Amino acid sequence: MLAMFRAAVLAFAKAQEGALILFSLFLFVLMAMLGGVAIDVLKYETTRTQLSQTLDRCTLMAASMTQRLNPQSVVEDCVAKAGLADALHSVEVVDAMSSRDVKAVAKAETNPFFMHMIGIDRFDASAQSRAIQTVTNVEIVLVLDVSGSMGGAKIANLRQAASNFVETMLEGDHERRVSISVVPYNAQVNLGPTLRGAFNATHQHGVTDINCLELPASVFASPAIPRNTALPMMAWSDHAYGTLFSGYVAPTDTTYARPNTANNACRPTAANIVRMASQNVDELQGHINGLQAGGATSIVLGMKWGAALLDPAARSIFDDYIAAGQMAPNLAGRPFDYDDDETMKVIVLMTDGEHVAHDRINDAYKSGLSPIWRSTGDGRYSIRHASRPGPNKFYVPHLNIWTPTAWTNTATPAVRQDWRQIWAELRLSYVAWQFYGRPNGTTAYYDAIAQMRSIYASAPAMDSMLQTTCNQVKNEGVIVYGIAFEAPAIGQAQIAGCASSPQHYYQAAGAEIGAAFDSIASNLSMLRLTQ
Numbered sequence: 001m002l003a004m005f006r007a008a009v010l011a012f013a014k015a016q017e018g019a020l021i022l023f024s025l026f027l028f029v030l031m032a033m034l035g036g037v038a039i040d041v042l043k044y045e046t047t048r049t050q051l052s053q054t055l056d057r058c059t060l061m062a063a064s065m066t067q068r069l070n071p072q073s074v075v076e077d078c079v080a081k082a083g084l085a086d087a088l089h090s091v092e093v094v095d096a097m098s099s100r101d102v103k104a105v106a107k108a109e110t111n112p113f114f115m116h117m118i119g120i121d122r123f124d125a126s127a128q129s130r131a132i133q134t135v136t137n138v139e140i141v142l143v144l145d146v147s148g149s150m151g152g153a154k155i156a157n158l159r160q161a162a163s164n165f166v167e168t169m170l171e172g173d174h175e176r177r178v179s180i181s182v183v184p185y186n187a188q189v190n191l192g193p194t195l196r197g198a199f200n201a202t203h204q205h206g207v208t209d210i211n212c213l214e215l216p217a218s219v220f221a222s223p224a225i226p227r228n229t230a231l232p233m234m235a236w237s238d239h240a241y242g243t244l245f246s247g248y249v250a251p252t253d254t255t256y257a258r259p260n261t262a263n264n265a266c267r268p269t270a271a272n273i274v275r276m277a278s279q280n281v282d283e284l285q286g287h288i289n290g291l292q293a294g295g296a297t298s299i300v301l302g303m304k305w306g307a308a309l310l311d312p313a314a315r316s317i318f319d320d321y322i323a324a325g326q327m328a329p330n331l332a333g334r335p336f337d338y339d340d341d342e343t344m345k346v347i348v349l350m351t352d353g354e355h356v357a358h359d360r361i362n363d364a365y366k367s368g369l370s371p372i373w374r375s376t377g378d379g380r381y382s383i384r385h386a387s388r389p390g391p392n393k394f395y396v397p398h399l400n401i402w403t404p405t406a407w408t409n410t411a412t413p414a415v416r417q418d419w420r421q422i423w424a425e426l427r428l429s430y431v432a433w434q435f436y437g438r439p440n441g442t443t444a445y446y447d448a449i450a451q452m453r454s455i456y457a458s459a460p461a462m463d464s465m466l467q468t469t470c471n472q473v474k475n476e477g478v479i480v481y482g483i484a485f486e487a488p489a490i491g492q493a494q495i496a497g498c499a500s501s502p503q504h505y506y507q508a509a510g511a512e513i514g515a516a517f518d519s520i521a522s523n524l525s526m527l528r529l530t531q
Contacts, residue, residue, distance in 0.1 A: 048125035055129035063131035143306040145351040147186040151293040161514040168521040179277040185302030186295030187265035188212040192273035203366035212266035224313035235361035237423035297353040300466040338476040350483040354491035355462040377410035395439040470498035
């Protein structure tokens with residue numbers, strides 16, 4: 001019985017060994033099939049990716065409205081050069097007045113090796129791509145720093161870079177949908193007489209080529225600058241340089257009395273005035289190439305005027321320019337509404353510095369009659385101090401005496417001076433010392449300075465105002481590109497914070513500013529891949 005049991009066990013073992021072999025063979029075949037299918041899928045995905053990338057590239061090339069070849073031929077030739085001509089199934093092109101829509105479909109046989117084993121005889125890779133270029137209305141404002149630190153090679157590099165940008169944006173604009181404005185700035189923005197005349201400018205001094213307006217805090221509540229808001233002109237005066245704190249100095253003295261306006265915030269040149277929207281390459285390049293460096297830096301004022309020229313509230317100004325023949329008629333209707341689906345608004349803000357606070361003549365001393373008289377004979381001055389007791393209310397600086405009447409050495413009465421006449425002839429520190437400090441003491445001198453002059457805004461306040469303006473326009477959909485051109489850390493931070501995103505911010509040094517402007521032009525011209 002033991003022998004019979006042993007024989008039965010051996011027989012069972014032999015039977016199980018055969019079953020395992022069959023099972024192992026089955027697993028091997030299954031794994032081979034799965035591995036083969038994976039190879040077929042990988043081959044499919046590789047072909048599909050190649051098709052998709054090729055179609056994306058080719059439809060983008062064909063959709064460009066700057067190229068003059070037949071769009072369908074462009075796609076076919078491009079696909080053929082990629083070795084996929086047999087896979088191209090169809091190309092559809094829709095040309096409209098202001099857009100081009102190119103759609104391509106491709107299908108390639110991947111010839112599977114293993115999928116036949118599971119009943120799949122065809123495994124075609126397909127792809128489609130669609131590129132659309134729409135010539136939308138584009139409104140661009142170049143806000144360019146022309147402060148003193150921009151002198152020499154910097155201003156030369158800026159001129160070249162901005163000129164190339166203008167040519168790139170406008171030469172390919174066959175539908176004439178792109179307009180470009182230029183806002184140069186230093187410590188102020190010189191509007192030019194025509195644009196200044198579009199606003200309610202007060203305290204006008206009438207000095208040629210000096211048309212800077214001081215912006216009150218109220219106008220920073222929105223991107224627009226209302227035309228009916230009173231905007232005082234910046235006085236043309238020397239309120240920075242000092243005088244001689246001793247005895248009498250003649251008003252003709254060029255060292256201590258006559259104005260020194262070399263570092264004034266508003267520069268007396270038509271070269272740096274704002275240029276309104278234009279589509280004329282030569283005109284814009286001529287203006288850019290004439291920019292001159294000088295003065296301090298107020299980025300916020302440049303940005304504010306740039307924002308105002310994109311705001312729909314400025315449309316009436318554009319209309320006035322067109323009616324006067326100073327702007328092309330086809331720019332009527334600009335600036336378009338912020339929510340216009342066919343309009344893109346862009347500001348390119350560039351600086352090489354940071355905010356610098358600047359002084360201003362206070363409004364009460366900008367214009368209107370002063371208490372100062374001038375002799376028509378010898379040109380000497382006297383001043384009436386109304387609060388002085390007694391009849392002798394006039395102080396005569398050159399004699400250091402008090403008299404009951406204004407000084408004159410002729411029979412012709414002395415003439416009471418307007419503050420604008422005073423600033424045209426004398427510096428502020430001279431007026432404060434000779435007319436207030438000498439007769440009434442040092443304290444009176446400092447009081448006079450404080451009454452006549454103040455700081456427009458501190459640097460931190462200007463930083464805050466800048467970011468407020470930037471956020472306002474970005475909230476309205478305006479694209480803001482920022483270029484920090486060899487700027488210090490604070491200036492870099494302000495420009496980076498103003499830009500629409502980190503991708504819209506550039507740092508540049510030397511000739512690199514050209515690459516920054518080129519990149520911006522390329523971004524603005526880029527086609528929109530929709531599928």
